[in-house]
Amino acid sequence: MNKKILAMTFAVGCLVLGSCASKKDLENCQNENKELTKNYQDSKEQLAASRARVASLEDQLAQAKKDYAALQGSLDKSLANAGQNNISIEKLVDQINESNQYIRHLVEVKSKSDSLNMVLTNNLTRSLSKEEMKEVDVQVLKGVVYISLADNMLYKSGSYEINDRAAETLSKIAKIIKDYKDYDVLIEGNTDNVPVNSSAASMKNIRNNWDLSCLRASSVVQALQNQYGVDPKRLTAGGRGEYNPITNNNSDVAKQRNRRTQIIITPKLDQFMDLIDKAPEEK
Structure with missing residues (x-):
């Protein structure tokens, strides 16, 4: 009888130990x-x-290949008609070399810009919480950073x-904007296609969606300037009304997606003008 009791006690102990071990394994799995x-x-x-950076580089490379092919075609034509062509082969080769050098320069500048944009985007997405990311969309398209709210x-x-x-x-976005001083910022308001209810108290003096989109963009610009210290010389406010939808307006969800404000961050225009000034001159 004592042996039976001892055996049963041993079995129960094994079950208890096994249960504890399983619970610990479950906790480890959950943490992992x-x-x-x-x-x-x-x-x-x-x-x-x-992926955004790769797409931008592919666009730049495709354009460089087109430019090179055009110049190579000119050289081939010149070689075929050397006796009748007034342009010297040596001069055309020099032009091709200068153009190739300029193309390489553009690729280097574009790659640098893409790298900065990628860092900017990563810094922005990491600063936003998971809840904020549900209502904020960040994308890089052709070297421009789009923040849609x-x-x-x-x-x-x-x-x-x-x-x-x-x-x-907005305070987190403003900090990123202030950190990247060589970028201009366009605030763009967008609406759905539902006409404005001008009878509402808050909508007085707003005639249509053009007015609403522009006023919303202006509100964001003034908040960035007055509350978060962004240099107003870098800011531009604009509205596109209902005429820049990202989807149709056939449902409430679609209309909600179209009602958005975009913060568009781009390199300053004078930087691109400097590149144009450095282009090889035609001889």
């Missing part, structure tokens, strides 16, 4: 899963930025006045 999820999100963000996150309902909830997000 959290870490993997975080790593996956970070990798996803880095991949998106890398939902109107219900920025403004009071049916108004162009900025609400309190947007303050923290």
